[in-house]
Amino acid sequence: MLRTTTSHMKKHIYLITLLLLAIGLGLLGCSEEDIFETTEVQRVNSIKSQFSPETFNKVISNDYKVDWNVSTLLEHSEELGLDYYEFEISLSENQAPITSKLYDIKQSLFAIKKEGGVYDFYVAKYFMDRWKSEGKSIKDVSFSNMESFSGLLNVFDNNNQMTYAKKMDNGKVLGAPVSLNSDFNTINIETRMFENCEVVPIYHYVDTYHPSSDGQWWVYQYSDLVSISYDLECSTGYLPELDLSGGAPGNYFSQNGGGVYTECEDPRHGCIYEVETELVRFEDLIDDSKLKPCMQNILADIKTQTKGVSWVINRFNYNSPNPYVNFTENYNWTVEDGSLVTTTGETSSKFNRTNKSVTTIFDSNKFGNASDLSIARTILHEAVHAFLVAHFNIDRASFVQDYPDLISSFGGGALTNLNDAHHVEFIRNWLKDIASSLEEFGLKRGYNLPSQYYKDLAWGGLTDTYVNGVPKETPWFIFFVRNATDRQRIKDNLSIELNGLDMNGVTQTQKGNHGGC
Amino acid sequence: MEVVKRVACLFLFILITQPAIGQSQLNGVFKGLYNAGENSVVYEFKKDGTFITTISGNLGAREEGKGTFEIRNKNELYLEYEDISKQSLSKKTIKRTRSSVSNWAEVNLTVFEESDSSKLYLLPIVHLLDNDQEEVMAISTDQNGFTSFKVNGETSTIKYLSVHLLGYHELKIDMNSLMNFRNNIDVYLYSGSLHTISKSLVKFKIEFQNNSILLTNQNGSVMKLQKIEN
Numbered sequence: 142m143l144r145t146t147t148s149h150m151k152k153h154i155y156l157i158t159l160l161l162l163a164i165g166l167g168l169l170g171c172s173e174e175d176i177f178e179t180t181e182v183q184r185v186n187s188i189k190s191q192f193s194p195e196t197f198n199k200v201i202s203n204d205y206k207v208d209w210n211v212s213t214l215l216e217h218s219e220e221l222g223l224d225y226y227e228f229e230i231s232l233s234e235n236q237a238p239i240t241s242k243l244y245d246i247k248q249s250l251f252a253i254k255k256e257g258g259v260y261d262f263y264v265a266k267y268f269m270d271r272w273k274s275e276g277k278s279i280k281d282v283s284f285s286n287m288e289s290f291s292g293l294l295n296v297f298d299n300n301n302q303m304t305y306a307k308k309m310d311n312g313k314v315l316g317a318p319v320s321l322n323s324d325f326n327t328i329n330i331e332t333r334m335f336e337n338c339e340v341v342p343i344y345h346y347v348d349t350y351h352p353s354s355d356g357q358w359w360v361y362q363y364s365d366l367v368s369i370s371y372d373l374e375c376s377t378g379y380l381p382e383l384d385l386s387g388g389a390p391g392n393y394f395s396q397n398g399g400g401v402y403t404e405c406e407d408p409r410h411g412c413i414y415e416v417e418t419e420l421v422r423f424e425d426l427i428d429d430s431k432l433k434p435c436m437q438n439i440l441a442d443i444k445t446q447t448k449g450v451s452w453v454i455n456r457f458n459y460n461s462p463n464p465y466v467n468f469t470e471n472y473n474w475t476v477e478d479g480s481l482v483t484t485t486g487e488t489s490s491k492f493n494r495t496n497k498s499v500t501t502i503f504d505s506n507k508f509g510n511a512s513d514l515s516i517a518r519t520i521l522h523e524a525v526h527a528f529l530v531a532h533f534n535i536d537r538a539s540f541v542q543d544y545p546d547l548i549s550s551f552g553g554g555a556l557t558n559l560n561d562a563h564h565v566e567f568i569r570n571w572l573k574d575i576a577s578s579l580e581e582f583g584l585k586r587g588y589n590l591p592s593q594y595y596k597d598l599a600w601g602g603l604t605d606t607y608v609n610g611v612p613k614e615t616p617w618f619i620f621f622v623r624n625a626t627d628r629q630r631i632k633d634n635l636s637i638e639l640n641g642l643d644m645n646g647v648t649q650t651q652k653g654n655h656g657g658c
Numbered sequence: 659m660e661v662v663k664r665v666a667c668l669f670l671f672i673l674i675t676q677p678a679i680g681q682s683q684l685n686g687v688f689k690g691l692y693n694a695g696e697n698s699v700v701y702e703f704k705k706d707g708t709f710i711t712t713i714s715g716n717l718g719a720r721e722e723g724k725g726t727f728e729i730r731n732k733n734e735l736y737l738e739y740e741d742i743s744k745q746s747l748s749k750k751t752i753k754r755t756r757s758s759v760s761n762w763a764e765v766n767l768t769v770f771e772e773s774d775s776s777k778l779y780l781l782p783i784v785h786l787l788d789n790d791q792e793e794v795m796a797i798s799t800d801q802n803g804f805t806s807f808k809v810n811g812e813t814s815t816i817k818y819l820s821v822h823l824l825g826y827h828e829l830k831i832d833m834n835s836l837m838n839f840r841n842n843i844d845v846y847l848y849s850g851s852l853h854t855i856s857k858s859l860v861k862f863k864i865e866f867q868n869n870s871i872l873l874t875n876q877n878g879s880v881m882k883l884q885k886i887e888n
Contacts, residue, residue, distance in 0.1 A: 483698030483714040484691065490717040490825050491849055494774055507695065519695065526716055537780045538801070551781060551824045557853050558719035559825035560696075602696030605879070607713045610723050610739055610855035612692055612699070612875055632879075635694040646872065646882055 185211045188226060188252045188260050199301040200264045205232050207250050215254065216285045221305075224254040227283050230264070244268035244292060245279040251296065263304060268293040273311065288312045343370045346416045359420060423451035423474075428498070431477040433505040435657035439516050440476070442585055448578040450474075450524040453571060472531045473498040474524065478505050485511075485639075486519050488526040490559055492534035499527040505658040508639075512653030515638035517582045518598045521575050522567075529563055557608075561615070564603050568617045575599040583653070590652055597631040604632055683866055684729065690873075690883035701883065703727060709737060711855060717825060723855025735864040735873065741857045747848035748772065748821070748829040754839040761811040763836035765843060768804045769821060772846040777803030778823065787818040787830075811837045821845045827852045 189209050208229040217224050230248040251263040269279045273291035282290055289312045296305035308315045345368045350359035424444040429437050443449050479502040481487055488501040501523045508516050529547075532540050541548050546569065550562045567575075576592070576599035583590055604618045614628065622628045633643040634652075643649050684703045691698050697715040707728070713721040725739040749772065757764055769778045777799075784797040784805055794816050799805045809816050811833070819836070822828040826847040863874040869885045 483689065483700065484716070485695035486716075488716050491773060494776065507691070515694075522696075523716075530717070534776070541780045548782065551783075556824065558715065558721070558851055559717045560715040560719035562824050563717065601694040602716075603693075605693035605697070607697065607699070607721055609858055610711055610713070610721070610737065610860050611858075612879060612881060614877065614879070632694075639691075639695055645880055 181213075182211050184215075185209050185213065185226075187258060191260050192250070192252070192262055196299045197262070197264055200297045200299065201230065201248065205230050205248075218284065225284070226252040226254075226260075227265070227285070228252065245271055245274070247279045247282060249283065251284070262299065264297045266293075266295045266297070268295075340371050340373055343372055343415055345370065347419050348416055349419050349421055351421055362421075364416075423454070424449050426473045428473060428475045431475075432503065433478040433658060435508070436476075436478065436503055436505055436516060436520070439513050439656065440520055442582060443517060443520060443578070446578065446581045446585065448574070448581045450521065450578075453521060453525065453574045453578050454528045472535060474527045474531075475500045476520075476523075477502050480504060480506070486523050488523050488530065490530055492530055494534075499530045501527055508656050508658040510640045511656045511658065512638045512651040513586060513656045514579065514583060514588075514598060514651075514653030515601075515635075516656040516658070518575065518579050518601045518638075521578055522602050525567060525571050525575070526563055529566065561606055564606075564615070565617055567603055568621065572596075572599050572603075586654070588652065594634065594652060597634045598638065600631050601635050604628070604635070684727070684735075684864075684871070685888065686885050687887035688871055688883035689886050690881045692881050699881070699883070702887075711737070711739075718850050719853075720851035721853045721855055729864065733863055733865065735862045737860040737862075739855045739858050739860065742854050744852055744854055746827040746829055746852060747850065748827040749846045749848075750821075750829055750831065751844045752836075753842045754836075757838055757840050760838055762838070763809045763811060763833055764806075764840040765808070765819070765836060766804070766806045766841065767799075767819075767821075767843045767845065768802070769799055770803065770844065770846045772848045775846070778847060779803040781823060783821055783823050785820040785822050786816040787820055788815045789817045791818060809833055809836075821847060823847060825849060825851070 189207075192207070194205070194207070208231060210228060213226050213228060215224055215226055228250045230250055245268075247267045247269070249265045249267075251265055252260040253263065255261055265284065267279060267282050267290075269277070269282060269290065270292040277289070284294075287294070287309060290309050291311050292309060294305075294307050294309070295303055298304050344366060347365045347367050349362045349365070351362050427440070427444065427450070429440050432440065446452070473496065475496075475498045477500060481502060481504040484504070485507045486501060486503045489499065492499055503519070503523075508519075529544075532543075544566055547562055547566045550556050550565065556562045556565070573596075576596040579598055580590075580592055580595040583595060600618065600622075604614060605612060606615045607613070618628060622631065629644065633649075636642055636644050637649045638651055638653055641648055641651055685705055687700060687702045689698060689700045693715075697713065697719075700712045700714075702710040702712075707726050709725060709727045711721075711723045722742070722744075723739045724742060725737060727738070728736045730736060767784060769781075769783055770776065771778055779799045779801050782796040782798045784799070784807075786794045786797070786807075786809070788794050797805050797807060817833050819831045819833055820828055821830075826849055829845055829847065831843070861876065865872040865874075867882075871883050871885075872880055873883060874880045
């Protein structure tokens with residue numbers, strides 16, 4: 142009986158102990174992690190599983206990785222009143238390092254411990270003042286090791302909002318740290334936001350890009366420093382993170398394959414680089430500075446057309462709506478006024494490799510009686526000559542592929558001059574497009590003419606040739622315009638627009654307005 | 659009677675001198691545009707009855723000819739072209755070593771543009787010709803402007819090597835000079851036209867106007883040529 146009573150009593154004491162322990166655990170809010178011992182590996186794995194790198198894309202634009210070092214210890218910050226892990230962040234090898242003349246820069250990830258084994262994440266950016274940190278390595282800096290730190294610490298949430306910031310000089314906090322987020326102590330910093338204002342030089346660049354050889358992307362060509370302005374730049378918080386995407390002081394390496402900018406010579410305040418991107422249409426590359434105003438005016442209209450020179454050129458092989466000449470990488474067209482002994486316009490067969498240009502000379506004196514339509518169709522015609530010359534010299538492989546018939550005529554003996562060889566290619570590929578372009582020009586100038594009239598004018602320069610001293614209609618003209626009356630009409634229209642006379646020398650009224658030359 | 663005699667003499671004089679009058683009217687340099695201004699032709703008619711023709715176009719296209727001219731029946735202009743030859747301005751250098759095999763020509767050839775020494779590549783630029791200068795085959799250069807081939811001097815019909823491309827002066831090499839050697843040839847093609855008008859007779863109808871002439875060819879096309887020099 143006694144043994145039974147003792148046994149019962151032991152049982153009661155055991156149950157009461159268990160009950161008290163359970164109540165104690167409940168009152169203390171102990172989690173599973175607190176009760177059962179967890180290894181650091183498991184902890185780090187748990188943190189790692191809760192973290193999504195892409196959530197911080199706004200904060201770290203580069204391809205980066207977190208060093209999930211399992212020997213990282215849980216730290217406690219008395220200042221912030223929280224426990225946290227800090228893991229180093231490194232950029233992948235193919236990413237250009239962030240550089241600055243003023244600061245050594247380091248980024249790390251804060252995993253702030255919350256209840257129930259949950260973590261909140263922040264990115265910390267340390268800017269260690271190079272001028273005050275000689276002999277020190279930023280690698281040694283962490284939130285728990287800032288005893289002799291000089292510089293800035295900015296902490297960002299995944300919306301790139303600064304949640305905490307402090308400025309330090311040899312480990313001493315200047316002013317008070319700034320916190321904006323519930324994870325950190327809440328301090329109103331509104332009054333401090335604009336206290337740090339500096340006059341900063343702003344370097345304004347225009348980066349020029351040309352289309353790649355296949356027109357699929359843009360290729361950086363050069364940077365022009367167009368101006369320098371000065372602006373009062375005020376920091377947010379103690380000192381904002383310098384706008385690394387827009388230019389840190391010192392050298393700035395474009396993250397988009399653009400230029401390198403080195404003008405900034407102010408290591409104290411830094412500078413800002415503002416880089417504009419300029420995508421260049423072929424029309425913009427035409428150098429017409431030495432052209433007579435009368436022709437400049439007409440070319441200016443063509444340059445702004447939807448179906449301009451680049452459209453005509455592109456229509457052929459690429460059938461692309463891209464308003465940029467596909468292979469214009471390193472290709473310019475120079476058009477000049479000059480006195481030609483013979484023709485109205487002449488495109489050189491030579492490609493100038495120094496300035497990457499093909500030159501066409503127009504003799505504006507020979508357009509003295511010409512209409513604007515005649516001048517425009519001549520410009521379009523010469524543009525295609527220039528394109529073929531440039532293409533032949535720049536990209537022979539694709540030229541051979543694109544113009545097999547032209548290539549065979551080069552050596553075939555059927556044609557006796559390069560001009561005719563080009564002209565046959567015009568007929569194969571560009572005749573209709575020159576007509577369409579010319580029609581847009583005519584509409585722009587207010588003409589109400591049938592499309593056929595523009596088609597007639599597109600034949601300019603393609604109707605006749607000389608064979609062994611004898612002037613003849615070209616075989617391709619006869620082939621494509623079977624009716625002799627139609628051929629005569631085309632030649633009359635071309636002649637009338639050029640000089641006001643038909644092919645019999647009889648004065649006729651031009652459909653276009655006088656070209657002004 | 660005296661009057662009749664005078665009229666007869668005058669008629670005879672006109673009859674005899676008529677072609678000469680026409681011919682004398684055709685002295686000087688005449689220039690005309692055709693093909694909607696894309697091409698031009700310049701005729702230089704000289705008092706001695708000879709003429710020079712220069713036809714120009716885009717991309718350095720140029721055709722030249724010369725010969726004698728005559729006006730018949732007041733309004734017919736006959737241009738009789740003679741054969742002329744022009745010197746090619748293309749150049750070559752040949753470095754060669756004796757071949758181990760006799761009667762073979764081994765050719766390693768690279769083609770350059772004369773003006774800037776850039777390579778003329780991927781083009782059917784090397785033409786192998788037979789005794790009658792007819793093409794037997796054409797060879798393209800590779801990416802480096804290079805091509806190589808061998809020719810058997812005993813069995814092959816190939817007698818000439820022509821490096822030829824539209825818009826450049828042709829360069830021709832006699833294969834005999836390459837036999838029994840391994841030949842490393844660099845060719846520098848001169849950019850420009852070398853075309854000449856070959857021996858032929860061309861007829862126009864001619865009409866004289868003030869300081870200009872109208873030439874009508876057999877197809878009825880009319881071209882106005884302005885006198886620009888006496």
